[in-house]
Amino acid sequence: QASDKNLLKAHLKLALYYQYKQPPDMSEAINYYKKAAAAADKDTKLKITILLARLYADIADDQGNSEQVFKWYSKAAELGDTESQLKTANAYLNGVGTELSYEKAMEWFKHAADQGETKSMTMLGYIYANGIGVDINFEEAIRWYKYAAERGNDEAAWNLGNMYLTGNGVKQDDKEAKVWFDRAQILRQRNDIETYRNKNKQ
Numbered sequence: 001q002a003s004d005k006n007l008l009k010a011h012l013k014l015a016l017y018y019q020y021k022q023p024p025d026m027s028e029a030i031n032y033y034k035k036a037a038a039a040a041d042k043d044t045k046l047k048i049t050i051l052l053a054r055l056y057a058d059i060a061d062d063q064g065n066s067e068q069v070f071k072w073y074s075k076a077a078e079l080g081d082t083e084s085q086l087k088t089a090n091a092y093l094n095g096v097g098t099e100l101s102y103e104k105a106m107e108w109f110k111h112a113a114d115q116g117e118t119k120s121m122t123m124l125g126y127i128y129a130n131g132i133g134v135d136i137n138f139e140e141a142i143r144w145y146k147y148a149a150e151r152g153n154d155e156a157a158w159n160l161g162n163m164y165l166t167g168n169g170v171k172q173d174d175k176e177a178k179v180w181f182d183r184a185q186i187l188r189q190r191n192d193i194e195t196y197r198n199k200n201k202q
Contacts, residue, residue, distance in 0.1 A: 070097030102133025121148035138169025
């Protein structure tokens, strides 16, 4: 009855009930999450939209719903969630759940990177270094790799080390390569510790 009156908390309670009852009823859970998203303010709508995207991702393999996964992650991306922006960019980059579009992939990678999301920075470096949908631009590749590495991304630091080791796009420099390889190792250890701590918190 509360849900019929469009009360947000009632929509969420029913969504959770259908999601976790045995056996679960994902169709009804999704239905009430959608109602909750429509009734929510901007901040709460973002959280619900992310939850919906993850819920679709969990059932995508069974239902072949990659389009729905993309739909909800792109909604969360438009609301400003950086992880969803990264997922939306990857969907466009690989043509999963939507059309293949390097231009739109770059757009969403840059949206996330501008908010400090380092995986997107690293992807931009990789795209420029390898000419994926754009002309090869080693200066841009190095710029994005450095942004990401300086903000803690070990993959970006490792990629920089490889560029200096091989002289791919830069002057070959073993010492500079070692600097970035060492940084990558330190960052990887730090990130592994952080991941372990986060799992234990959960």
